[in-house]
Amino acid sequence: MRISARADYAVRAALQLAAAQDAGPLKAEAIAEGQGISHKFLEGILGDMRKGGLVQSQRGGNGGYWLARPAESISVAEVIRCVDGPLVSVRGERPPDLSYTGPAESLLTLWIALRAGVREVLGVSLAEVAAAQLPAGIVALADDPEAWTNP
């Protein structure tokens, strides 16, 4: 259950774009510098986001990237899906495509619940994260001091 570098970078770039969404386009170089990401690597990620319809771009002198939709309507989950495929998969397949037998029968339900939980958390919008105003449900999860400790 790991978040890849691509996904992490993509979300951070999207947050930068969300913060600057009314200030004109942002250059890849500027985003890369602002977040400490390799510029060329980021370019590839932004390309995926463009193909996925999340951002738009313009070349030339004062070109750059901007969000295709308002930051309030784009979720973190969407960004991750765009660059990394399905949010959660088991053995490379999406949960509903699996089937278990014997004592493992309700394992499928557990994977589904896991995915639903993940979706709930990552359903927050870019605007909410960028403005540091996470919904109460998320804050409640992160408020438990135990959540910050490694087992």
Next chain:
Amino acid sequence: MRISARADYAVRAALQLAAAQDAGPLKAEAIAEGQGISHKFLEGILGDMRKGGLVQSQRGGNGGYWLARPAESISVAEVIRCVDGPLVSVRGERPPDLSYTGPAESLLTLWIALRAGVREVLGVSLAEVAAAQLPAGIVALADDPEAWTNP
């Protein structure tokens, strides 16, 4: 965010052991057949579980594997951690080791919340899954019909 084959297989094997926990040791071959897993591959996984203290084993004629502790006290999360390392990591590091700046500042809180959510779901015990009696909170998550659809 993918569950590896190792993790999936490990949990399924653990469930088989949970279901047979008072019926003496179970051979790797029997587990493999019961769940449709490659026998030799499973052996490696069971070896990890033994090193992690989750199962015990005995060689020879009527040897096999059994759970080291009652199935009620072993969580699915423990099994996964045992064979796959940390439950959720970002770019190979555990969330508390990260730091973000600018508009991405509260992304860390989001990752922490994500991990907390995952822990909550995967905190169920082997006994509960094997007996198909998941806690109400999990069932509630999986009850939403939308949780079963791919986006």
Next chain:
DNA sequence: ATGGTTCCCTACTTGTTCGCTCGGATTCCC
């Protein structure tokens, strides 16, 4: 129209992980 700027695309590298197989050594009980 020309130049500088920026995105766009393809290919390549390098290292690691995944999923799995094979062969043999060791230990156990009868």
Next chain:
DNA sequence: GGGAATCCGAGCGAACAAGTAGGGAACCAT
């Protein structure tokens, strides 16, 4: 001792991850 099981390590092909490199194509200002 002998059969049956676990144990252990080596290896392997394919895929993936993270990043690098270089050039082509569009855009704008002058």
